[in-house]
Amino acid sequence: MKLSKILEKIDCQLMYGNADKDITGLEFDSRKCKPGDLFIAISGFESDGNNYIDEAISKGAVAVLSEKEPNSKVMNHAYLKVPNARKAMSKAAAVLNGDPSKRLKVIGITGTNGKTSTAYFLRSILEYWGKTTGIIGTLGNYCKGLELESEHTTPESVEIQRLLRAMEEQGAEYVVMEVSSHGLDLYRVEDVCFSGAVFTNLTQDHLDFHKTMESYFNAKKRLFDFEIGYGVVNTDDDYGLRLYKEKKNGKYKVTGYGLKAVADGKISGVSADDKGTTFVIDIDGKRLPCITNQIGGFNVYNLSAAILAARNEGMPEDGILECIKEIKGVPGRLERIDVAREFEVVIDFAHTPDGLENILKVLRNTTKGRLITVFGCGGDRDVTKRSIMGEISGKLSDFSILTSDNPRWENPDRIIDDIEEGIVKTGGSYIRVPDRRKALETALKMAKKDDMVLLAGKGHELWQVVNSEKITFNEREIIKEILKDNESNQDK
Numbered sequence: 001m002k003l004s005k006i007l008e009k010i011d012c013q014l015m016y017g018n019a020d021k022d023i024t025g026l027e028f029d030s031r032k033c034k035p036g037d038l039f040i041a042i043s044g045f046e047s048d049g050n051n052y053i054d055e056a057i058s059k060g061a062v063a064v065l066s067e068k069e070p071n072s073k074v075m076n077h078a079y080l081k082v083p084n085a086r087k088a089m090s091k092a093a094a095v096l097n098g099d100p101s102k103r104l105k106v107i108g109i110t111g112t113n114g115k116t117s118t119a120y121f122l123r124s125i126l127e128y129w130g131k132t133t134g135i136i137g138t139l140g141n142y143c144k145g146l147e148l149e150s151e152h153t154t155p156e157s158v159e160i161q162r163l164l165r166a167m168e169e170q171g172a173e174y175v176v177m178e179v180s181s182h183g184l185d186l187y188r189v190e191d192v193c194f195s196g197a198v199f200t201n202l203t204q205d206h207l208d209f210h211k212t213m214e215s216y217f218n219a220k221k222r223l224f225d226f227e228i229g230y231g232v233v234n235t236d237d238d239y240g241l242r243l244y245k246e247k248k249n250g251k252y253k254v255t256g257y258g259l260k261a262v263a264d265g266k267i268s269g270v271s272a273d274d275k276g277t278t279f280v281i282d283i284d285g286k287r288l289p290c291i292t293n294q295i296g297g298f299n300v301y302n303l304s305a306a307i308l309a310a311r312n313e314g315m316p317e318d319g320i321l322e323c324i325k326e327i328k329g330v331p332g333r334l335e336r337i338d339v340a341r342e343f344e345v346v347i348d349f350a351h352t353p354d355g356l357e358n359i360l361k362v363l364r365n366t367t368k369g370r371l372i373t374v375f376g377c378g379g380d381r382d383v384t385k386r387s388i389m390g391e392i393s394g395k396l397s398d399f400s401i402l403t404s405d406n407p408r409w410e411n412p413d414r415i416i417d418d419i420e421e422g423i424v425k426t427g428g429s430y431i432r433v434p435d436r437r438k439a440l441e442t443a444l445k446m447a448k449k450d451d452m453v454l455l456a457g458k459g460h461e462l463w464q465v466v467n468s469e470k471i472t473f474n475e476r477e478i479i480k481e482i483l484k485d486n487e488s489n490q491d492k
């Protein structure tokens with residue numbers, strides 16, 4: 001595509017060069033630049049892309065986009081100055097990829113917890129309706145057999161637009177997409193045209209990045225400031241209720257859901273056993289009797305959000321209710337591992353205070369014996385959530401094993417110190433086992449008849465991030481190996 005086509009759509013000044021050049025791709029990382037790319041120089045939190053312009057050019061970039069004045073003459077290479085490089089990058093990506101979200105129906109899901117779960121449920125429901133549906137989120141990006149790599153839950157705008165185009169080419173009519181607060185703050189979804197948006201909840205996480213809950217909320221709220229078709233909002237959540245009240249009489253329809261009276265989609269009659277859950281949603285004078293194989297109070301919320309979004313898309317209610325009866329669970333969320341022992345093992349992705357509290361309450365209700373919890377907290381992330389999670393586990397578990405969960409550049413022992421600060425307040429029993437494999441061994445050795453071992457925090461993750469290295473760590477496999485070793489030791 002000619003650079004001039006992109007220029008037409010963005011607020012920019014052409015400082016050098018001409019706009020007649022052909023641009024074949026966009027790249028914000030100089031190390032990955034290819035011939036024909038437009039290099040976007042971003043001033044980041046860690047470094048400044050402007051320092052890598054020469055490298056980008058040496059790798060073949062033919063044009064540069066930046067917020068800064070050019071400091072070396074890049075006459076042969078068009079140089080565009082923009083007020084906001086991330087916003088310009090998003091627009092350029094949409095233009096270069098032919099604005100796929102204008103033809104697709106993209107449903108964005110935001111909130112602290114439950115995005116992946118709600119997205120998976122919604123995709124299953126839409127596909128049951130016969131709609132080809134792509135998904136973008138924490139578990140990867142998929143569409144009808146196509147699998148596309150990306151690093152983030154909500155990828156960079158350049159990747160998002162590329163993914164949406166690929167999904168459209170794959171025949172997608174719908175795309176369900178997790179929208180993280182980082183994604184919103186860093187303008188990754190600025191040029192995605194959303195058919196609808198869901199808000200699951202807002203509880204403490206990511207304060208390393210947002211600093212305060214208010215600015216975290218404001219980031220999430222941006223999804224609802226776009227020109228969206230409708231909103232589906234959890235009104236049992238305090239921040240959700242604020243959002244609902246603010247947007248209720250606005251430009252688009254907002255459906256509140258929850259157990260409390262204010263909801264438009266009012267949930268009641270929740271009843272669960274270990275095989276599933278039943279509940280009712282009253283909406284627009286109708287009763288929707290929901291029967292599902294899924295358990296966990298939080299999944300009642302996740303399913304309700306998915307049901308109401310599908311309903312807003314025009315899917316017939318009987319199809320939705322039929323689909324949720326046997327809907328597929330989400331990998332790494334409340335996932336029971338078949339250990340063939342008298343105790344049970346569950347893997348879950350709880351990595352926030354609210355997530356951990358919820359999963360522990362669910363398991364407490366279904367466990368006759370002791371609840372043994374293995375968990376840690378991510379390094380280089382919200383430090384203040386650690387002691388709160390320690391406190392929660394101390395109160396709700398019979399025994400906690402404090403271990404590592406992606407220490408990244410931090411010292412694992414220091415992270416555990418922070419968790420320990422919270423757990424000691426409760427008087428709950430615990431030990432520190434920083435090596436996660438040893439922590440799993442300890443838990444499995446302790447577990448007796450009717451006990452439940454919860455492995456929290458890693459969920460679907462098949463790795464442990466130590467410094468910048470991603471070391472293979474597959475909890476499902478490791479559990480099996482440990483149990484096999486224990487068996488053969490007993491046989492000796």
Ligand SMILES: CC(=O)N[C@H]1[C@@H](OP(=O)(O)OP(=O)(O)OC[C@H]2O[C@@H](n3ccc(=O)[nH]c3=O)[C@H](O)[C@@H]2O)O[C@H](CO)[C@@H](O)[C@@H]1O[C@H](C)C(=O)N[C@@H](C)C(=O)N[C@H](CCC(=O)O)C(=O)O
Nearest residue numbers: 028029030042044045046047048049052152153154180182
């Ligand atoms: C806090 C955050 O989100 N940071 C993102 C941000 O990084 P940054 O601004 O610090 O970038 P930087 O390292 O300073 O570099 C500035 C620019 O120079 C470029 N560069 C750098 C070095 C070089 O040699 N050449 C070069 O061109 C970089 O590519 C970048 O464009 O912009 C980068 C690229 O534009 C992102 O990769 C990076 O994500 C980091 C790695 C990250 O870990 N993000 C996580 C926290 C995240 O986004 N998580 C959310 C939430 C998950 C959830 O709760 O579900 C997600 O959506 O995944």
Ligand SMILES: Nc1ncnc2c1ncn2[C@@H]1O[C@H](COP(=O)(O)OP(=O)(O)OP(=O)(O)O)[C@@H](O)[C@H]1O
Nearest residue numbers: 112113114115116117138298333348349350355359
């Ligand atoms: N609606 C919910 N409310 C509170 N906790 C939830 C909810 N849904 C799931 N959880 C808990 O949070 C964990 C993460 O769920 P899920 O992966 O769906 O969230 P997410 O918002 O996608 O997280 P991430 O921000 O890491 O992408 C689950 O394993 C479960 O313990």
Ligand SMILES: N[C@H](CCC[C@H](N)C(=O)O)C(=O)O
Nearest residue numbers: 351377378381405406457458
């Ligand atoms: N999306 C979350 C995932 C956390 C997963 C947990 N295993 C950790 O590393 O803290 C984050 O980036 O904060």
Ligand SMILES: [Mg+2]
Nearest residue numbers: 115116138178
């Ligand atoms: Mg997710």
